[in-house]
Amino acid sequence: MxxxxxxxxxxxxxxxxxxxxxxxxxxxxxxxxxxxxxxxxxxxxxxxxxxxxxxxxxxxxxxxxxxxxxxxxxxxxxxxxxxxxxxxxxxxxxxxxxxxxxxxxxxxxxxxxxxxxxxxxxxxxxxxxxxxxxxxxxxxxxxxxxxxxxxxxxxxxxxxxxxxxxTSSQYILLRISPEMETQLRFLLTCVKLGSQKRYQAWFAKKFLCAPNRETLIVDIVRFICCAHHPPNEIIQSDIIPRWAVVGWLLKYCTKNYVQANVKLALLYDWLFFDERVDNIMNIEPAMLLMVYSIPRYIDVTHTLLEFLFLLVDSYDVEHKDIIIRGVSSSLRVLVKKGVIRSFDVLTSCDALSPVLKERLDRFLSGAELEIYKRLEQTRFPSPFALENSSCMGTPTPSPERERDRFAIKSADTSVMISDLQ
Missing domain, CATH: 1.25.10 (Leucine-rich Repeat Variant)
Incomplete structure (x- = not known):
């Protein structure tokens, strides 16, 4: 104030x-x-x-x-x-x-x-x-x-x-100051793609360059996905799109645990997407960022897809079926609503890992959920399975160790619910 x-x-x-x-x-x-x-x-x-x-x-x-x-x-x-x-x-x-x-x-x-x-x-x-x-x-x-x-x-x-x-956008806005909101909305409604660098540099200098400010990027990405939904005339214009700003913010992250939390903020609604209650604009930036990063920034596409599938496998293993349905619904609706024409741009990309393309194909064909159901039918949990899979009884890690566990390309990320059950 x-x-x-x-x-x-x-x-x-x-x-x-x-x-x-x-x-x-x-x-x-x-x-x-x-x-x-x-x-x-x-x-x-x-x-x-x-x-x-x-x-x-x-x-x-x-x-x-x-x-x-x-x-x-x-x-x-x-x-x-x-x-x-x-x-x-x-x-x-x-x-x-x-x-x-x-x-x-x-x-x-x-x-x-x-x-x-x-x-x-x-x-x-x-x-x-x-x-x-x-x-x-x-x-x-x-x-x-x-x-x-x-x-x-x-x-x-x-x-x-x-x-x-x-989550209502009213909550998302709580972690964005009015001044920051004004500058972000200006960037996303008035600045043309190709002319954004000086505005981004100004924004970073004012809001992100002080020590420990990097964690703000998590809240900014959540704001872009959930609280700023541009009208069609902006989407169809040459104004810098939301996905491009998110891509810039991802590159701006230097700490691994911040990068992991930013990617979780970007992909979070994918995990539980329900066309009846969710807004496609919440999941659009991540999809377009993956598509438009090909081929020049293929590492971005690769990292986001890898992180998405990591979340499917490890975020909440007790409710993995819900997450598979959410991601499958996200992929289906993105094509249905015309955000992208098809997933050929990903599945036919030679630079993308064959493992990721195979996994994506399983989601697109509906085979992912069927495979999960078959595995569940053949699993015989012991009466102590929940207790044995829980880390509740283990010593609480120090904040330093907790930070170290956030690895962008590692399966050992601390954002997983299954790690905490």
């Missing part, structure tokens, strides 16, 4: 008073505060705002629950992202009290108000995966996967129920 410190303090005080009198519009005011908190920013001013807003959520809990319980989900979405960043920075003693408050708030919302948490949808699972290495979240995750009754939420019995709910 571009205000002097005394004014900021007064604004926080007024906000508390407004909550006490149940003022109209308090939800919108708190959302404005949440959007002013910048991810990856460890400056004193930003950390102060983090502390003040999470303190409001905790100290005014009963009042907020009475007048506007859904604001708790906005706070949860925001602070799950923030604590993931804050927990990775081990050398800042200023963060200790803040991290504990953030963790306490998130756990409180999840444990006491899980019925409203369900409104977030599938991105709640994605965010929880990024903090599951934190001991306080480990038990909550275990209950979410194995003991849903602990949440005392009628109708909730399995984690896959969250997969069926597409």
């Amino acid at each position: 571009k205000l002097v410190d005394p004014v900021k303090c007064q604004l926080i005080w007024v906000t508390k008073e407004m909550i006490d009198v149940q003022a109209v519009g308090i939800h919108g005011l708190l959302v404005c505060f949440l959007r002013q908190i910048v991810g990856g920013d460890f400056s004193d001013g930003n950390l102060w705002l983090c502390f003040e807003i999470v303190s409001i959520f905790l100290t005014k809990w009963d009042s907020l629950l009475e007048v506007e319980p859904m604001i708790l989900t906005s706070g949860l979405y925001t602070y799950l992202r923030l604590v993931a960043d804050h927990y990775r920075l081990l050398s800042n003693p200023k963060l200790e009290a803040l991290k504990q408050l953030e963790i306490d708030f998130c756990i409180k919302v999840l444990r006491e108000q899980f019925s409203v948490c369900l409104k977030i949808g599938r991105d709640l699972v994605r965010l929880l995966q990024d903090v599951v290495h934190i001991p306080n979240f480990r038990a909550t995750w275990k209950d979410l996967v194995l003991n849903q009754g602990k949440f005392k939420t009628p109708g909730f019995s399995v984690i896959s129920q969250l997969y069926n709910t597409r």
